[in-house]
Amino acid sequence: MEKEFEIVDHTADVGIRAYGTSMNQAFANAAKALFSLITELDNVDEVVYRDIELVAPDQESLLVEWLNELIYIFDAENIIFKRFNITQLNNTRLKARSYGEKVDSSKHKLKIGVKAATYHMLKVDKTNGCQVQVLFDI
Amino acid sequence: MPAPWQGILKKIDDYRWEIPTSYKVGMSVSGLIYASEAMLAHIWQDQVFQQVANVAFLPGIVGHSLAMPDIHWGYGFPIGGVAATRVKDGVISPGGVGFDINCGVRLLRTNLTEDEVRPKIRQLVDELFVNIPSGLGSEGKIRVSEKELNEVLIKGSRWALEKGYGEAEDIIVTEESGCLKGANPDKVSSKAKKRGIPQLGTLGSGNHFLEVEVVDEIYDRDAAKAMGIKDIGQVLILIHTGSRGFGHEVCTDYVRLLGEAVKRYGISLPDRQLACAPVSSPEGQDYLQAMACAANYAWTNRQCITHWVRESLVKVFSKSQRALGLEQIYDVCHNIAKIEEYPINGKKQRLCVHRKGATRAFPAGHPDVPDVYKDIGQPVLIPGDMGRCSYIALGTETAMKETFGSTCHGAGRVQSRAAAKRGLRGADVARALEQRGIIIKAESIVSAKALAARGIISKAEDMMGSLAEEASEAYKDVTEVVNVTDKAGISHKVAKAVPIGVIKG
Numbered sequence: 001m002e003k004e005f006e007i008v009d010h011t012a013d014v015g016i017r018a019y020g021t022s023m024n025q026a027f028a029n030a031a032k033a034l035f036s037l038i039t040e041l042d043n044v045d046e047v048v049y050r051d052i053e054l055v056a057p058d059q060e061s062l063l064v065e066w067l068n069e070l071i072y073i074f075d076a077e078n079i080i081f082k083r084f085n086i087t088q089l090n091n092t093r094l095k096a097r098s099y100g101e102k103v104d105s106s107k108h109k110l111k112i113g114v115k116a117a118t119y120h121m122l123k124v125d126k127t128n129g130c131q132v133q134v135l136f137d138i
Numbered sequence: 139m140p141a142p143w144q145g146i147l148k149k150i151d152d153y154r155w156e157i158p159t160s161y162k163v164g165m166s167v168s169g170l171i172y173a174s175e176a177m178l179a180h181i182w183q184d185q186v187f188q189q190v191a192n193v194a195f196l197p198g199i200v201g202h203s204l205a206m207p208d209i210h211w212g213y214g215f216p217i218g219g220v221a222a223t224r225v226k227d228g229v230i231s232p233g234g235v236g237f238d239i240n241c242g243v244r245l246l247r248t249n250l251t252e253d254e255v256r257p258k259i260r261q262l263v264d265e266l267f268v269n270i271p272s273g274l275g276s277e278g279k280i281r282v283s284e285k286e287l288n289e290v291l292i293k294g295s296r297w298a299l300e301k302g303y304g305e306a307e308d309i310i311v312t313e314e315s316g317c318l319k320g321a322n323p324d325k326v327s328s329k330a331k332k333r334g335i336p337q338l339g340t341l342g343s344g345n346h347f348l349e350v351e352v353v354d355e356i357y358d359r360d361a362a363k364a365m366g367i368k369d370i371g372q373v374l375i376l377i378h379t380g381s382r383g384f385g386h387e388v389c390t391d392y393v394r395l396l397g398e399a400v401k402r403y404g405i406s407l408p409d410r411q412l413a414c415a416p417v418s419s420p421e422g423q424d425y426l427q428a429m430a431c432a433a434n435y436a437w438t439n440r441q442c443i444t445h446w447v448r449e450s451l452v453k454v455f456s457k458s459q460r461a462l463g464l465e466q467i468y469d470v471c472h473n474i475a476k477i478e479e480y481p482i483n484g485k486k487q488r489l490c491v492h493r494k495g496a497t498r499a500f501p502a503g504h505p506d507v508p509d510v511y512k513d514i515g516q517p518v519l520i521p522g523d524m525g526r527c528s529y530i531a532l533g534t535e536t537a538m539k540e541t542f543g544s545t546c547h548g549a550g551r552v553q554s555r556a557a558a559k560r561g562l563r564g565a566d567v568a569r570a571l572e573q574r575g576i577i578i579k580a581e582s583i584v585s586a587k588a589l590a591a592r593g594i595i596s597k598a599e600d601m602m603g604s605l606a607e608e609a610s611e612a613y614k615d616v617t618e619v620v621n622v623t624d625k626a627g628i629s630h631k632v633a634k635a636v637p638i639g640v641i642k643g
Contacts, residue, residue, distance in 0.1 A: 010211065011210050011211040013212075013213065038274075057398065060410075061394070061397070064394075065394065068390050071386075071390075072329055072333065072387065072390075075333045075383040075386075075387075076329070076332040076333050076383075078275055103275050105275075105585060109585060109586055110273075110274040110275055110585075111582075112274070112343070112344070113274045113342070113343045113344055113643075115237040115238065115344075115386040116237050116386050116389065116390045118213040118214070118233075118393075118411050119213075119214070119393065119397070119409070119410035119411040119413070120212075120213030120214050120409060120410070120411040121213070122410065135213050137213060137236075137237045137386075138344060
C-alpha cells in the first residue's frame with residue numbers, strides 16, 4: 001500500500017504530510033493523520049457520520065478549514081473519525097461525509113489534544129502526485 | 139570556528155542580541171533576543187530568527203520584535219515573543235496571542251510545611267485528581283447554559299465568585315482583577331460556545347498541570363515576605379491552565395476572518411499565520427472583544443479550580459481554609475494582547491502589546507499593580523516544565539523601558555514533542571519523577587492502565603504519550619531562562635519552588 005501520511009517534526013507542535021493519487025485522497029489522508037495523532041484508529045468503529053460543506057478563498061485555506069471543522073466536531077461532540085469520503089473538492093469548495101464513533105473511555109485511549117490546524121508551513125502540491133502539509137498546534 | 143550566528147546577530151551585551159533590519163527585507167524594526175551565549179545554539183537551530191524577523195513586518199510595530207530567553211519555534215509568531223503595535227495605525231494579530239488565549243498561572247500559598255504535607259502527599263494528589271477534572275475530553279462539574287456562559291464571558295472571575303467559587307481577595311491579586319474589559323459575547327461564534335460549555339472548570343491536557351510545591355530557595359526575603367512566603371519548606375500550589383477549547387475556537391475563527399482582512403487592507407505578510415487587521419478596524423475591534431471573552435473564560439476556569447484545590451486541602455488536612463492559610467499570591471496570563479501606554483520618542487502612546495508566551499512584568503508603583511504589592515512590583519509566576527521547578531519573580535522598571543513591561547513565561551522547548559516521545563516512555567517519566575520524590579497522577583496513565591488491564595490495549599506504557607511529551611528533557615532549563623531575565627533586569631528573581639506532587643491530563 002502507498003504511504004498515506006507521515007509526521008513532520010516541529011519543536012513545539014506536530015506537522016503532518018499526507019499523500020494521495022487525487023487531492024480528495026490527500027485531504028482524506030490528512031484527516032486520517034489528524035485522528036491518528038489523537039487515538040489508535042484500529043479501535044474505532046464506524047457508527048456515526050457527519051456531513052461537512054465548506055467554502056474557502058483557496059485550496060490551502062480549504063485544507064485548514066477542513067481539519068479545523070473536524071477538530072471542532074471532535075471537541076464539541078466527542079466524535080473520533082476514521083474514514084472520510086470527500087465527494088467534492090475544487091479550489092474553493094469541499095463536500096465530505098466522515099464516519100466514526102463517539103469517544104468511549106472503556107475502548108479508546110486518547111493520546112494528545114489538538115488545538116487547531118495552522119497556516120504555518122502549509123502546503124498543497126500537485127506536481128508529483130498529490131501532497132499536502134499542515135502544522136497542528138497541540 | 140565562529141558560531142553560525144556571528145555576522146547576523148549584533149551583540150549588545152552578554153544577555154541582549156540584536157537582529158538588524160538588514161537580516162530580512164521588509165522588517166520595519168530590528169529584533170531583540172534576550173539570551174545567554176550558551177542558549178543561542180538552541181535558538182539558532184530552531185529557525186527562531188526567521189520568526190522574530192517575520193513579526194517585525196507587522197504594520198505599526200514599535201521598539202523591537204522581542205524574544206524572551208524561553209523563545210522557541212512556533213507557528214507565525216515564535217513562542218516567547220512580545221510585539222507592540224500602535225493602536226492608532228498598527229495591527230492586531232490573533233496569532234500573536236495564540237490558540238490558548240489567557241493561558242496562565244495562578245499561585246496559592248499555605249502555611250503548611252513540607253514535613254506536614256509529605257506524609258499525606260499521595261492522599262492529597264488523589265483527592266486533587268478526583269476533584270479537578272483533567273485530561274483530553276474531560277468535562278467539567280459546572281453545568282452552564284449558553285446564557286450563563288455569556289455571563290462568564292463578560293464577568294470573568296467575578297462570575298465564579300458570585301457562584302461561591304473563591305474569595306473576594308482572590309480577585310484583587312489577579313491580573314486585570316480577573317476580568318478584561320470590553321468582552322462582547324456577540325463577537326464569539328456559536329461553535330466556540332459549544333466547545334466552551336462542557337469544558338468550563340477543567341485543567342485540560344498538554345502542558346497544563348497543577349503542582350504541589352515546596353519553597354526551595356529565597357533570593358529576596360523582603361519581597362518574599364510581602365507575598366506571604368516566609369521560609370524554605372513552605373508549601374505552595376501552582377495552577378497552569380487556560381481557556382480550553384473555547385479560546386482555541388476563538389483564535390481559529392479570527393485567524394480565518396483576519397486572513398481575509400489582510401487582503402482588504404492591503405497588508406503584506408511573510409507567513410499566513412500572522413494574519414492581522416488594523417487595531418482600530420471593525421475586524422480588529424471584533425477580535426479584541428472576542429479575545430476578552432476567552433480571557434475571562436480562562437480566569438473563571440482558574441478561579442473554579444482554585445476553589446476545588448481549597449476543598450481538597452481542607453478535606454485531607456481536616457483544617458479550615460483559614461487555618462491552612464490558603465490564600466492566592468497572584469494570577470498572571472501569558473498569552474494575551476493588551477492595550478497599554480508607553481512613551482515612544484518621549485511621547486505617551488497607546489499600544490497593543492502582544493504577549494505570546496510572555497508574562498506582564500510591571501514594576502513597583504505601577505497603577506495596575508495591586509496595593510498589597512505596590513512597594514515590590516507585580517509578581518511574575520514562571521512555571522518550569524512539569525517536575526523540575528518554578529520561579530517567583532517581580533516586574534521591573536527595566537521591563538517598562540525595554541520590553542513593554544514583559545518577561546519570560548516558562549522553560550521553552552528545545553526538543554520536538556515527537557522526539558521527546560520517541561526517546562522516553564510515559565511510564566519511565568512517572569518512575570523517574572517518583573524516584574526524585576515527586577508523586578504524579580496523570581489522566582493519561584490512569585486511563586492507559588485501565589484499558590491495559592482489560593486487554594484492550596496491549597502495553598499501557600506505550601500509550602502514555604502525553605506524559606512523555608512533557609518530560610523535562612524536552613525543555614530548556616527554566617533556571618537558565620530565569621537567570622537571564624534577572625541579569626538583564628527585565629524581572630527580579632525572588633524565590634524558587636520544587637514540586638512534590640503533580641496532577642496532569
